[in-house]
Amino acid sequence: MLSVKDLAVSFQTRRGTVDAVRGISFDLAKGEILGIVGESGSGKSVTSYALMRILDAGGTIAAGEATYSGIDLRRAAERDMRDIRGREISMIFQNPRAALNPIRKVGHQIEDVLRRHARATRQDARAKAIAALRAVRINDAEARYDAYPFELSGGMCQRIVCAIALACDPRLLIADEPTTGLDITTQKAVMDLVRDLIRERGMSSILITHDLGLAAQYCDRIMVMKDGVIVEQGDPVQIFSAPQHPYSRKLVDATPRVGESIRSLLPPEDRKAELPHHVHDRPLVEVRNLTKTYRGSSGPVHAVKGISFSIKQGQSVGLVGESGCGKSTTSEILVRLMDATSGEILFDGHDIAGIPAQGFARNPRRAEIQMVFQDATDSLNPRHTARQTIADPLHRLGGLRGAKLATRVEELATLVGLPLPLLDRFPHQLSGGQKARVGIARAVALEPKFLILDEPTAALDVSIQAVVLNLLVDLRAKLGMTYLFVSHDLHVVRLLCDHVIVMKAGEIVEQGPAQDVMSNPQHDYTKTLLAAAPKPPARRQVA
Template sequence: MTNDAHSTGAPMLSVKDLAVDFRTTDGIVHAVEGVDLEISAGETVAIVGESGSGKSTTAMAIIGLLAGGGRIASGSIRLDGREISKASENEMRSIRGRDIGLVPQDPMSNLNPVAKVGTQVAETLLAHGLANRQNVAEKVVEALEAAGLPDAPKRAKQYPHEFSGGMRQRALIAIGLACKPRLLIADEPTSALDVTVQQTILDQIGAMTRDLGTAVLLITHDLGLAAERAERVVVMHRGRVVEQGPAQQILEAPQHPYTQSLVAAAPSVAAARLRPEAFTTATTADAPSGVPSEQNRGERADVAESTPPRADNIVEIENLTKVYPVRGRSDDFVAVNDVSLAIPRGETVAIVGESGSGKTTTARMLLKLIEPTSGVIRYEGKDISSLSRAESKEFRQQVQPIFQDPYSSLNPMFTIERLIGEPLDFYKRGSSADRRKRVRQLLDDVALPQSMLRRYPSELSGGQRQRVAIARALALSPDLIVCDEPVSALDVLVQDQILTLLGDLQREYGLSYLFISHDLAVVRLISDYVCVMKDGALVEAASSEEIFTNPRDPYTRRLLASIPGNELNIA
């Protein structure tokens, strides 16, 4: 993305020698040291780096929202020449929203669960005098539509729990963009969004940059996104800036060893499968139930056809449908519509599609978290709806989930040690000493230090919390893991480690995965088969190789075309 209208004068935002400290029970932690950063009007600058590198802390210092115990120890932050690093809280309140907008990373913990979404957008507009009681409803709808939410008047009257993860993120984006700020700080703004909606949101941010002269500080672990959307990239590692410069130069010819490792770890749709030997047998003729033949691939009616259960399929799903009654309406909402697919033993089946396509609903029915309206799910040849209480307990040991939102799936009152060890304690796996040893091993497996054991989820970054969730899912050594966006919150280095770990575990223990994701580059690396869902139905299913090299359905081609950085050589 380019912009010839950049200011030629002083930068709109200037950060000089910034240092941020946090006071903890273990003493002072120097989270950010000596950071220099400039952003001109209308410019997009991306900060990239692994979890804990200080990129979000730098952004929160700029907007004056450091977490408890945090303070700006030294340095200068100037906005349009005005020093704001020492501004009072009242002064920062007037700056936030109107001058500096924020799109935070975690939608569920940043939206009020007991207030309607439209009310939360309206609060921002009214607080800054950009709407009145007579026109605020109209302004709210405009903001939601700009953020890509369909049927905005209806959505404005709903609560956050009625939204999918991607829709909640779009609501946060609507709040951040509502006041058309001079600077927008976007902290992983599209990490929960599918690629087509991500493209819509980023196009909207780009339009603001061009039309309003709004600058964007983009915090991301997605190097493809940074390469495509930012003029300049700032690379942070352990609280310091190690390299910065034009996006293409940084990503195509990185100079610092850390930047080189980031680029090398970035997933790409052009990359080979992490377990390439799978393709020696992953042909359409051998495809599992629900994967159509070459002649009928891409035809929805044929995709739904089922075949008799096979002994080498750990899961068989036939004609699965989930219908929700809608209060006040005569027609029901069909979340999943006549889906048939199978998961071969020891292999990975990925389900991809936009937010609301039904992929997570399908996964939750497999996990027995919700009951299907019709259809059959067989695990190891047995209909899971007919399992006895004892069989259900055994089923839950063998089938483990990794959920999309780590914060809401971890008990905030438990330490990390207790969270990871809870499944082992519940099923009484080994002695207490054995369980403690297993917890420490799992912490190593997901690249977390042993010092994390005594911490709580609120003391961890989003990526660190997701790694804890993954460690907990691996605790019981299950046969099947249902992964719902398991690496969406992780930086590329840890994402690469986790994907490699999942591949290694699959080879060593014969694990099977159902992998739900909107990140097609990740799906390319991890999956043997790909099922594409749209509006609750399966529109295309085939081996991963076929989907990515020869997609047949127009919807699949549109998904692939929307991947940020797809045409850039960054991997």
């Protein structure tokens, strides 16, 4: 169905020509699902944009051939490509909210595609759009037809994007990181849906992802890319059990699995003994009957419904559950960015729930409770250098000035593994992993007793995630901190946490020691979460 030969893609930049894809070749058979894996900058997405001929300004196909069902995609006229896009080859983009028009009803957006490719008339477009919504398993499709993207959850928006991509019955579907940002059960629902539709319709697909576990579960063949070239390809079992290229081995090793340690995610040469950490019997945080209620247009919305739990000093506690279960609301109340409706929060024996969130910035305990946010890019001031970002809490809350401030910033950069020459760079000049380190350095600058981590590695490549998670383990031991780790990645929680709290619809449904909850879950919802987690094939056996 698709044949790519010696494809090269380059971009003209102010610093010269950048070769993003360098002479790659592969074939895709009818009915096959091909996974393209690799880290950010490996050329995965650029390859797919080149096939669709939607490269950014400055990007060109410099060499090679791409043939789809006998059609030369490189040399086809733009008029012909407009006809091919959507009708023959469709694409699911990484960020569903960015891919949808925010001021247009989702039903109308599906109609646009149908009518552009003459698959619907003005008279039957609505009925066909609703049928497309039903095809992606959207309940109450008639009502959803009139919804705007902002009225829908992330998982629902991703289904809408799938509906648009599949509306014209394409023969080839390219899915570019289709589950980034989705919780684990929604991820499984979307991927099961895509796989089932591909089988039902006799389509082929390219799945682009940095999640090797996901690729192994859903793909017939995996292609590993690094620095614009294909370093290895084969079936999932072969790639996982006996990867041939050092880069493939690095990615496979960094993929979290059951029964392994946090250090096993790192390359062998970077592994060192874990530092001991001490958990005390005395609780540092006690939450009692915590409730958060919002006023909705159709009545009160209960985001958190009277939950209670405690976190011991030195403990690492995982808070897991799907999007909308109340995890982030709970963490924002604990870090005092939001006020609770009712309930108590005892921190180090003092009730801090009664202190208004707006006034907590001036409270002496502000320095003792800090947070690492989910999106390192959005949580950093784009106009501040890394140095200024790390210095901010030291200056505001620690009262440091001059040489002492400069010395402390450099100590923190060294502590989190951020090279000192990068301190004077702005966020847009840093990689995802480097930005994550800046966010962590800022959060630990005042050596807080309690650190809340809200999905700190969700957007990171697998090998960078491994480094950041190991950094967090070491910092907890060195600084004696207590963690609340908010995540939907159960494999990561298993590695990082001593204790787990499972939330659903604002309530705690199960909690206990991490190993007990993960190996012998008692609640059906916990069992559902564990069943939804991608299960990579067994690790390679080292002789």
